[in-house]
């Protein structure tokens with residue numbers, strides 16, 4: 504699959520410092536990383552220490568784009584400036600998050616319901632950011648994909664440097680199937696690169712998503728947590744062996760421990776690991792899942808992940 508560009512999709516509390524450091528150690532990295540969203544409000548930028556550390560300490564050598572969720576142009580440009588000064592490769596506007604908490608403030612996917620506000624936010628960020636540094640991640644619409652052409656007009660007017668489309672509406676949340684073919688209209692309407700996102704979890708699905716959407720740029724979230732060697736495979740690398748899987752889990756345990764702020768307890772370490780494991784249970788037996796969900800000691804977790812030997 505030559506010529507394909509790959510990005511890790513932002514996933515709050517999942518695509519974090521420990522996860523990206525682990526991807527680097529197993530040699531399965533995308534071309535670009537994106538942080539989960541920093542929430543930009545009128546009074547402040549709500550960002551956890553963990554997000555700040557992802558920006559400062561990811562150690563992968565890859566360009567890292569910081570994502571902002573907000574609906575106030577002045578707040579967004581203030582936070583974009585601050586993050587750019589810290590050396591991020593660019594700023595991404597979150598126009599896709601379906602969380603009621605975020606949407607209540609007019610941010611995330613709620614911007615799709617208010618094209619005039621979306622236009623104002625885009626114009627402010629475009630004026631703030633240098634060429635190459637501004638991208639937008641959105642869904643096909645709030646209630647219906649019929650909203651997409653109008654949203655594309657707003658995007659075309661603002662001229663961002665890249666657009667990532669999660670091929671679902673807000674009302675679909677994470678259910679149903681992503682409609683990759685609906686994203687073709689974006690490539691036709693915009694002069695910037697368009698990334699396809701949603702439900703890409705194997706090399707076969709990657710080829711289908713690229714063919715259906717007409718995009719050679721793929722953004723992958725859950726698929727990369729469930730199948731951490733997916734980026735390596737998409738670059739022509741071998742499918743992972745059981746030994747590769749065990750190596751991944753060992754390194755993830757180590758990196759999760761390294762990323763935790765001391766003092767932390769073993770139970771906290773196990774709970775952190777369960778955030779990633781939640782995406783892997785589908786590949787495991789019901790018994791393994793039942794026990795892993797309840798582990799409070801690392802030794803038990805290692806045993807149920809069958810890491811001995």
Ligand SMILES: Cc1cc2nc3c(=O)[nH]c(=O)nc-3n(C[C@H](O)[C@H](O)[C@H](O)COP(=O)(O)O)c2cc1C
Pocket residue numbers: 512513514515517538539540570597599600640669700701702703722723724725726
């Ligand atoms: C747990 C979780 C957290 C997410 N956090 C974010 C986020 O902070 N910003 C964002 O733009 N999208 C977020 N998303 C959406 C993903 O980036 C992506 O658009 C979506 O999961 C579809 O792609 P996938 O099927 O490759 O995972 C999140 C998704 C999940 C499941």
